Amino acid sequence: MSLLSIKNLCVTLGRHRILDAIDLEVERGEIVTLVGPNGSGKSTLLRSIIGAVSPTSGRIHRQQGCRIGYVPQRLSLDPTLPMTVVRFLNLPHRHSRAAVANALAQAGIPGVEQQQIADLSGGQFQRILLARALMDSPDILLLDEATQGLDHRGIADFYRQIDRVRHTLGCGVLMVSHELHVVMRASDRVVCLHGHVCCQGTPERVMTSPAYQDLFGLDTADALAFYRHEHSHDHSPAQSHDHSDSRTHSPADAAPTCRPSSGPTPAPAPAPAAKPVLKQTTQSREPALQLIAPNAEGCH
Numbered sequence: 400m401s402l403l404s405i406k407n408l409c410v411t412l413g414r415h416r417i418l419d420a421i422d423l424e425v426e427r428g429e430i431v432t433l434v435g436p437n438g439s440g441k442s443t444l445l446r447s448i449i450g451a452v453s454p455t456s457g458r459i460h461r462q463q464g465c466r467i468g469y470v471p472q473r474l475s476l477d478p479t480l481p482m483t484v485v486r487f488l489n490l491p492h493r494h495s496r497a498a499v500a501n502a503l504a505q506a507g508i509p510g511v512e513q514q515q516i517a518d519l520s521g522g523q524f525q526r527i528l529l530a531r532a533l534m535d536s537p538d539i540l541l542l543d544e545a546t547q548g549l550d551h552r553g554i555a556d557f558y559r560q561i562d563r564v565r566h567t568l569g570c571g572v573l574m575v576s577h578e579l580h581v582v583m584r585a586s587d588r589v590v591c592l593h594g595h596v597c598c599q600g601t602p603e604r605v606m607t608s609p610a611y612q613d614l615f616g617l618d619t620a621d622a623l624a625f626y627r628h629e630h631s632h633d634h635s636p637a638q639s640h641d642h643s644d645s646r647t648h649s650p651a652d653a654a655p656t657c658r659p660s661s662g663p664t665p666a667p668a669p670a671p672a673a674k675p676v677l678k679q680t681t682q683s684r685e686p687a688l689q690l691i692a693p694n695a696e697g698c699h
Contacts (some may be wrong), residue, residue, distance in 0.1 A: 492584030
């Protein structure tokens with residue numbers, strides 16, 4: 400049984416239909432990301448799950464005893480308010496020192512219990528919000544654009560921490576994000592939302608779907624090449640790089656080793672110890688990709 404199951408969910412605010420016939424499931428241990436343009440109903444969907452917005456119709460079912468941790472899109476605090484991290488995490492009810500320390504460690508920001516909230520950087524504060532969401536070891540973690548205001552390195556670090564959290568706790572993660580280049584690497588499934596579910600599936604399938612391309616206008620091949628290329632090619636000693644992790648590479652990284660030019664072989668260097676240099680043509684920047692046909696599951 401899924402941790403979270405949403406069937407035919409509709410939300411109308413005033414005279415506007417915000418969400419229409421949404422079907423969605425989240426399993427334990429997976430990361431599902433909601434993408435879509437501004438005003439497409441992503442935050443409304445998360446707020447419906449936590450009960451802050453009442454659905455007009457449809458059903459939201461959580462597994463019995465399922466605990467939810469929620470990181471909001473933004474949280475404004477009075478900068479003149481004297482409040483330490485530990486006091487903030489103990490609202491509205493107190494936790495043990497061990498529980499607070501464990502949550503901070505899981506959020507990747509240990510040892511800051513006595514720091515003032517007002518003295519934290521934007522990235523540190525986002526991790527404090529994450530720690531707050533982790534206080535009760537949630538079964539589902541909801542993240543509503545939790546990386547707003549972070550720089551590129553901060554965004555990458557935050558998503559790596561989320562990946563560690565889901566493996567440590569075994570929780571499901573449902574997050575909203577606009578960082579498409581990171582989302583496609585960090586997610587198990589992607590749901591493209593525009594008032595309704597336009598398409599959903601693996602990142603590769605969604606990126607090659609017409610519905611996704613209509614919304615975002617991306618050159619799918621170039622976007623995929625930014626972070627995925629096959630490692631079926633041979634590496635020369637001079638151009639070797641580490642494959643110990645599963646990280647991906649940009650086309651610029653892949654070009655020197657993916658596909659050498661078929662042009663004439665350069666003249667040998669006069670010194671025996673010198674290594675010949677292969678001239679690369681523009682063809683060498685075509686990464687070896689396997690693009691999945693544009694038939695994303697549930698595309699409309």
